[in-house]
Amino acid sequence: xxxxxxxxxxxxxxxxxxxxxxxxxxxxIWLWRQPRPLVFGFLPPALAYHGGYCIAVxxxxxxxxxxxxxxxxxxxxxx
Amino acid sequence: MIPxxxxxxxxxxxxxxxxxxxxxxxxxxxxxxxxxxxxxxxxEYFLAGRSLGPAVFLLSLFGTNMTAFTILxxxxxxxxxxxxxxxxxxxxxxxxxxxxxxxIGTRLWALGKxxxxxxxxxxxxxRWECGHIGTVIFALQAALLVPYIIIxxxxxxxxxxxxxxxxxPYAAGGALVALVVMGYVFFGGMRGTxxxxxxxxxxxxxxxxxxxxxIGRSIGGFPEMIARxxxxxxxxxxxxxxxxxxxxxxxxxxxxxxxxxxxxxxxFCLTARRLAQFKRTVVFYPLCxxxxxxxxxxxGVAANGMVSAPRIEAKLEAREALAAAPASMPAADRAxxxxxxxxxxxxxxxxxxxxPLWLAGLLGAGIMAAVMASDSxxxxxxxxxxxxVFTYYGGTSRFGEAVQVQTGRAFVVVLTIVAYLIxxxxxxxxxxxxxxxxxxxxxxxSPLLIAALFWKRSTKWGAFAVTAWVxxxxxxxxxxxxxxxxxxxxxxxxxxxxxxxxxxxxxxVTPQPSSRTLARxxx
Numbered sequence: 001x002x003x004x005x006x007x008x009x010x011x012x013x014x015x016x017x018x019x020x021x022x023x024x025x026x027x028x029i030w031l032w033r034q035p036r037p038l039v040f041g042f043l044p045p046a047l048a049y050h051g052g053y054c055i056a057v058x059x060x061x062x063x064x065x066x067x068x069x070x071x072x073x074x075x076x077x078x079x
Numbered sequence: 080m081i082p083x084x085x086x087x088x089x090x091x092x093x094x095x096x097x098x099x100x101x102x103x104x105x106x107x108x109x110x111x112x113x114x115x116x117x118x119x120x121x122x123e124y125f126l127a128g129r130s131l132g133p134a135v136f137l138l139s140l141f142g143t144n145m146t147a148f149t150i151l152x153x154x155x156x157x158x159x160x161x162x163x164x165x166x167x168x169x170x171x172x173x174x175x176x177x178x179x180x181x182x183i184g185t186r187l188w189a190l191g192k193x194x195x196x197x198x199x200x201x202x203x204x205x206r207w208e209c210g211h212i213g214t215v216i217f218a219l220q221a222a223l224l225v226p227y228i229i230i231x232x233x234x235x236x237x238x239x240x241x242x243x244x245x246x247x248p249y250a251a252g253g254a255l256v257a258l259v260v261m262g263y264v265f266f267g268g269m270r271g272t273x274x275x276x277x278x279x280x281x282x283x284x285x286x287x288x289x290x291x292x293x294i295g296r297s298i299g300g301f302p303e304m305i306a307r308x309x310x311x312x313x314x315x316x317x318x319x320x321x322x323x324x325x326x327x328x329x330x331x332x333x334x335x336x337x338x339x340x341x342x343x344x345x346x347f348c349l350t351a352r353r354l355a356q357f358k359r360t361v362v363f364y365p366l367c368x369x370x371x372x373x374x375x376x377x378x379g380v381a382a383n384g385m386v387s388a389p390r391i392e393a394k395l396e397a398r399e400a401l402a403a404a405p406a407s408m409p410a411a412d413r414a415x416x417x418x419x420x421x422x423x424x425x426x427x428x429x430x431x432x433x434x435p436l437w438l439a440g441l442l443g444a445g446i447m448a449a450v451m452a453s454d455s456x457x458x459x460x461x462x463x464x465x466x467x468v469f470t471y472y473g474g475t476s477r478f479g480e481a482v483q484v485q486t487g488r489a490f491v492v493v494l495t496i497v498a499y500l501i502x503x504x505x506x507x508x509x510x511x512x513x514x515x516x517x518x519x520x521x522x523x524x525s526p527l528l529i530a531a532l533f534w535k536r537s538t539k540w541g542a543f544a545v546t547a548w549v550x551x552x553x554x555x556x557x558x559x560x561x562x563x564x565x566x567x568x569x570x571x572x573x574x575x576x577x578x579x580x581x582x583x584x585x586x587x588v589t590p591q592p593s594s595r596t597l598a599r600x601x602x
Contacts, residue, residue: 019178026166026174026332029325035309035318042301044318047162047377050170054369057170058362061177065358073189074354 007068015068022060026053083243085440086447090259093451096278097263097271103135104128104270124268124484125197125462131273131350137360139273140347141367142280142448143455144176144338146227149283151423151446153372157379158422159398161317164379167331169372173365175335179525181361183339184348186532188357191349194599199345199528200467206531206600207539208592210471215543216527217467219550220342223520224456226513228494231453232257232502241427242443253502256447260454261495264461265488269350272454279448284367286445287374289438290430294378297433301377304384313399314383330569337521340528343459375426382425388432394420453498461490513557520553523574526582534586535602541586545578552577 007015031045039048104123122128131139146152157164187202196202200220204213235256236249247255263271295301308314316322338344351357386392397419404413430442465487469475475483527545530537556562556570563570591597 022174023332026170027325027329028166031319032325033319033321035315038302038305038309042305043377044162044305044380046318046320047165047373047380050166051369051373053170054173054365057174057177057365061181061361061365064181065362069358070185071354073185 011068015064018060018063022053022056025056081436082440082443083246085437086239086242086443089444089447090255093275093278094259094262097267097275100263100267100271100274103274104130118480120484121480122197123270124487125458125466126346127268127270127273127350129192129350130352131270131356132352133356133359135273135277136351136356137363138277138280140180140344140360141364142276142283143343143347143452145280145283145371146449146452149371149375149449151426151449153375154379154382154426155421155423157376158382158394158425159420160322161319161380162376163320163323163328165372165376166320167323167328168334169368169376171332172335172338173368175332176338177361177364179336179339180348180357180364183528183532184345185354185357187345187348187528188351188354190532190600197346197349198463198466199342200463203527203531203542204471206592206596207537207542208596209539209542212539212543212546213467213471216546217463219520219524219546221460221463222550223517223553224342224460225498226517227456228453228460228498229501229505230514231260231451231456232495232498234449235260235447235451236502238443238446241424242446250503253499256451257495257499260451260457261491264454264458264491268487269347269458269462272458273347273350275454276452279451280367282441282445282448283371286441287371290426290434290442291374291378293434293438294381294429298385301381304381307384308380317380317383324567326567327569330572333522333569333571333575334518335522336525336575337518340521340525341459342463343455345528346459346462347455378429379422379425382422382429385429385432388428390428390432391425394422394425457491457494457498460494461487464490516553516557519556519569519571519574520549522571523549523552523578525575526578530582530586534582535597535600536586536591537582538586538589538591540589541582541584544581544585548578548581549574 028046028049031049034045037045039045043051101123104127119128153164153168156168187196187199190196190202194202194205196205200213200217203216204210232253236251236253239247239252239255240249243252263275267274298304305318308318320328339348348357382391383395386395397416401413401416401420404416427439427442427446430439434442465474465483469486470483474486524545527542530541552563552570552574556574563573565573
């Protein structure tokens with residue numbers, strides 16, 4: 001579907017980098033063998049990290065819906 | 080018996096919600112539908128008239144993806160493998176699924192609205208100007224979906240037997256659950272199924288947090304418990320990922336690609352009233368995963384320290400015995416130890432031991448909500464059969480739309496009965512395995528959607544090559560243990576990469592669809 005996005009090429013590159021970076025951050029090898037320190041006194045670091053990761057994904061998705069939303073898909077239908 | 084009564088009340092409530100969900104339809108939709116048949120009636124039954132509101136759309140889409148594994152399996156996996164469970168299955172899904180909904184789901188919705196598609200195969204047939212290749216894709220999708228439905232019936236039977244303390248035998252429990260699901264899918268169609276799923280999601284979301292708080296209070300807080308696990312060399316590895324290779328961990332990020340390729344999810348994307356409804360869904364989806372999975376995984380890990388509960392202590396002893404077992408131990412004894420050490424029931428055990436009776440009842444309802452996730456798959460298969468086979472091969476033009484809806488309903492009944500009969504006879508382990516292969520299969524089918532929506536040059540022969548490869552690879556990996564597990568990766572990685580390569584190579588050497596068709600897709 002050509003011309004899908006209203007986002008310019010620079011912004012598109014920016015979003016691509018942001019998504020790729022977040023994908024790579026899922027592979028947190030620096031925490032691989034660390035059971036300490038416990039976050040909030042009871043959460044193992046890997047669990048806390050990936051919990052935070054989910055929140056980071058929600059923020060990324062908020063940014064995408066706010067600044068890169070393909071609203072033309074709906075407008076096309078409304079016409 | 081209190082938990083059993085709560086579960087029966089729950090079954091009654093969802094039956095009511097499912098059957099009477101049509102009352103929630105917008106007045107304009109009810110006027111169009113009017114119960115008189117026609118295309119509007121078809122869309123109402125199979126797609127809720129493309130009119131679901133934002134809250135139901137979010138909660139139902141999320142609930143459709145949650146299965147028995149979410150509550151029971153995740154805690155059981157974490158009990159045996161530790162905190163790695165969350166990264167393997169939860170945070171990878173939290174990343175991939177919203178992105179696929181954002182990039183693919185929204186476009187499916189727009190094309191469905193523009194061209195009137197009800198199933199993905201309809202879009203493939205139109206986009207690639209193919210007929211029978213679409214039927215081949217339908218056959219593979221249907222074959223990969225059937226194990227889920229059977230597992231749902233089996234889970235219902237097992238859960239009801241456990242909750243009622245054996246008062247309701249497996250066969251009767253499976254029949255009751257199958258009847259309830261069949262009832263609201265038959266009468267309520269997509270709208271009924273969506274409302275039931277939304278209700279179940281609310282139950283899921285409440286369950287995790289309540290269980291965490293109640294158990295935490297009963298054991299005197301989690302910090303001491305986790306400190307004990309840290310001090311014990313046998314349990315310390317459960318708090319890190321030292322037992323799992325980074326490549327294996329990486330492989331799991333491919334599995335959630337299956338979600339958008341599941342027909343019930345792709346079809347569900349067509350039910351939104353407006354495109355904007357995807358916004359909240361993709362933002363809140365990772366947070367919902369966090370809210371459900373984090374408590375379940377944490378409780379599963381923490382269970383390793385709850386030796387005051389005799390049944391958990393027995394599991395830990397069985398695990399130790401298994402680790403120390405000599406190679407000469409008979410396979411049957413080893414299997415018995417493995418069953419005893421399995422942690423799928425650690426949350427029910429913890430609640431039984433540490434929580435009041437009313438919470439155990441709520442848990443029973445939560446478990447029922449989890450095992451009854453087969454409703455969407457039953458409806459999706461019915462939709463696919465009536466649209467991709469019955470209508471495509473002339474049924475609707477010959478008999479009319481009213482018969483089409485009745486055919487869909489009849490298919491729901493037949494499918495449920497067949498699934499029930501299979502569930503009575505076959506061992507669950509076979510279908511547990513089949514579901515695992517189906518995940519890889521659907522993930523490897525995702526290039527079909529990506530190519531159809533984003534690559535002008537893709538062709539029907541490329542789609543056929545992908546479908547044939549996935550069918551062959553699923554059969555091969557099921558028959559040959561360790562097949563395609565290259566470099567320590569899960570088979571899903573090579574399967575998906577080879578699918579992409581086949582789509583590109585075969586498409587480039589075969590003629591693309593006509594310019595008229597391409598123009599309809601904006602090229």
